[in-house]
Amino acid sequence: MKPLRTHVASPRLTLVGFALLALAVWATSTDPRVSSSWIALPSLLLAANLLAAMTLHRKLRRGGLGLFHACLLLGMVAVAWGRLQHYEGRVELTQGAAFEATVVETMSRGPWNDGALARLQFEQGPWQVHYAPGMRRAQTVSELLVAGRSTPQRVGDTEPLVVDGYRFYTTHNKGFAPLLRWQGVGREAVTGAVHLPSYPLFDHKQEQEWRTPEGVLVKLWLRLDTPPAEQSAWVFDPTAVAATLVVELQGRRVELRPGQEAFSPLGTLRYERLLGWMGYRIHHDPVLVPLFWLALLAIVGLAGHLLSTAPLRQRLRGLFSPVSSPAPRRTA
Amino acid sequence: MNVAAASSWLPELPWLWAGVAACVLAAGMAWSVGWRAAPAGPQSVGGRVGPPWRLLDLALLLVALGLALRWQRLGHGPFLDMFEILASSLFSLGLIVSWAARRDALLRAGAPIVLSLLALLGLWLLATDPADTHLPATYQTPVLWFHVLLGKLFLGCALWALGLAGVLLLRGTASGARAFARVPDDTTLDAHAWRVMQIALLFESLMLVAGAVWAQDAWGRYWAWDPLETWAFLTWLLLVGALHARRSLALSPRRCAWLVVAVFALAFVTFFGVPFVSVAPHKGAV
Numbered sequence: 001m002k003p004l005r006t007h008v009a010s011p012r013l014t015l016v017g018f019a020l021l022a023l024a025v026w027a028t029s030t031d032p033r034v035s036s037s038w039i040a041l042p043s044l045l046l047a048a049n050l051l052a053a054m055t056l057h058r059k060l061r062r063g064g065l066g067l068f069h070a071c072l073l074l075g076m077v078a079v080a081w082g083r084l085q086h087y088e089g090r091v092e093l094t095q096g097a098a099f100e101a102t103v104v105e106t107m108s109r110g111p112w113n114d115g116a117l118a119r120l121q122f123e124q125g126p127w128q129v130h131y132a133p134g135m136r137r138a139q140t141v142s143e144l145l146v147a148g149r150s151t152p153q154r155v156g157d158t159e160p161l162v163v164d165g166y167r168f169y170t171t172h173n174k175g176f177a178p179l180l181r182w183q184g185v186g187r188e189a190v191t192g193a194v195h196l197p198s199y200p201l202f203d204h205k206q207e208q209e210w211r212t213p214e215g216v217l218v219k220l221w222l223r224l225d226t227p228p229a230e231q232s233a234w235v236f237d238p239t240a241v242a243a244t245l246v247v248e249l250q251g252r253r254v255e256l257r258p259g260q261e262a263f264s265p266l267g268t269l270r271y272e273r274l275l276g277w278m279g280y281r282i283h284h285d286p287v288l289v290p291l292f293w294l295a296l297l298a299i300v301g302l303a304g305h306l307l308s309t310a311p312l313r314q315r316l317r318g319l320f321s322p323v324s325s326p327a328p329r330r331t332a
Numbered sequence: 333m334n335v336a337a338a339s340s341w342l343p344e345l346p347w348l349w350a351g352v353a354a355c356v357l358a359a360g361m362a363w364s365v366g367w368r369a370a371p372a373g374p375q376s377v378g379g380r381v382g383p384p385w386r387l388l389d390l391a392l393l394l395v396a397l398g399l400a401l402r403w404q405r406l407g408h409g410p411f412l413d414m415f416e417i418l419a420s421s422l423f424s425l426g427l428i429v430s431w432a433a434r435r436d437a438l439l440r441a442g443a444p445i446v447l448s449l450l451a452l453l454g455l456w457l458l459a460t461d462p463a464d465t466h467l468p469a470t471y472q473t474p475v476l477w478f479h480v481l482l483g484k485l486f487l488g489c490a491l492w493a494l495g496l497a498g499v500l501l502l503r504g505t506a507s508g509a510r511a512f513a514r515v516p517d518d519t520t521l522d523a524h525a526w527r528v529m530q531i532a533l534l535f536e537s538l539m540l541v542a543g544a545v546w547a548q549d550a551w552g553r554y555w556a557w558d559p560l561e562t563w564a565f566l567t568w569l570l571l572v573g574a575l576h577a578r579r580s581l582a583l584s585p586r587r588c589a590w591l592v593v594a595v596f597a598l599a600f601v602t603f604f605g606v607p608f609v610s611v612a613p614h615k616g617a618v
Contacts, residue, residue, distance in 0.1 A: 299537045
């Protein structure tokens, strides 16, 4: 009777594992109800199969093939380790405001995540988004001031901010944030920015509601003096936009320009100036860089294995020099 | 879609269409030359490229001119919509097989299959909207070049192997047996096709890694199972599975040739089918 290891190392089991993995990938991509964690099961089966095969067959753990297989196994371990510690989230940052982990919306978080996000310190600086004619988004440039760094860091598009392994990517999500100061009667003044819906995606409804600390409902609309022309290139810089803030305070409608105030029996609302908010996607995976090198090393191993087989080496040599035919004939 | 641009005359179109016409002509010529019964004699294939391959070179030149004009006009390479993907693939795959045919006499026998596939891409191009495209900022990175180049090299190698496997399979018919009588035996063809497929595996693996690097920088994730990522991974899996099956199940050359066809078909669907279900090559990722 064959030992268990021989069964686990069976090349037929490898093929079954491939088929199951393909099925799991296909199922998770076509049916949103199927969790992507189903991909882990055939991956584990293939890992066990490979590990058993490597212990049984010397050729699978030697040379380029051995390097390829070792990197595959280590890569799977790295992916699993990364998932245990990963973090995915998103946040909207107001110009001039410091990053606060408490306002981050967590998308997914590994059970062993280090929680270092809460310790990150940086501030949103100015940002601009360039648009090509036809309202097509081009370059995004956002400046971030990181604690301990002397110069602001410019990020955007393919350049994230990386702080303590956490990567912040600008997104298409951004908009206006009017800076308001509310002075309640007999209370201390509070200052803050209200994020309006993403612009220009929701240019038709630049409105928002906000409640003062006393519970007074304030309705806000932003009306741009000159909306951007669709067929021209333009730059979205919220601080350079001239606009009127229309405020509805306790049933009274007031139009404010920066520096103007709206009064009510319960307090005074001052429209300080127009700022912007930028949406970021946050990604943390401690094995990102090791995984890249493992993948490259695996391919180097595979290439080494393929080149070490004599027929291929001869064939490759042949590929780079014209073939001389023993008996020419007319062919296509 | 820029309807205005689509409906106006575009300077690159005459060159591209002329290139497609030359390509279709090359395919037709390959069938008329290659499908003739081979004269009696020892097993071998010709030493020089025939007229269909030279016509393909002319087609590539015309397509290259068309692509260059479009590139100059729009200010970016052909990376975005179906029209650009088809045009750039026609050029790059044609270039790869043209180069390979000068070095691989066996591939020259597979001209009817290889050139027909290129003609199919060309005819498809004629039916595709040539509207102007806008290159998103996330595409403006050198990593994209590596990713696309490696993808073309992968598909080019797969097409090369398909040409060899096609000869093997066509030889199963009476006409094919006569036409390819002097091409070396099935075992030789099969071994050669799978050597090329091994090179294809290297390029596809590198393409996936380059794609993951690009995705991480552009969209903050290295892998998200978007349609193109999913189908590219399934293609990689099928190729790896086919290589394992070939070794462990001791399959006949004909079955191995069908595996080449299956891998190429899946790769073809990934490259040219997924854009049907996805507005951009990577859906929602622009």
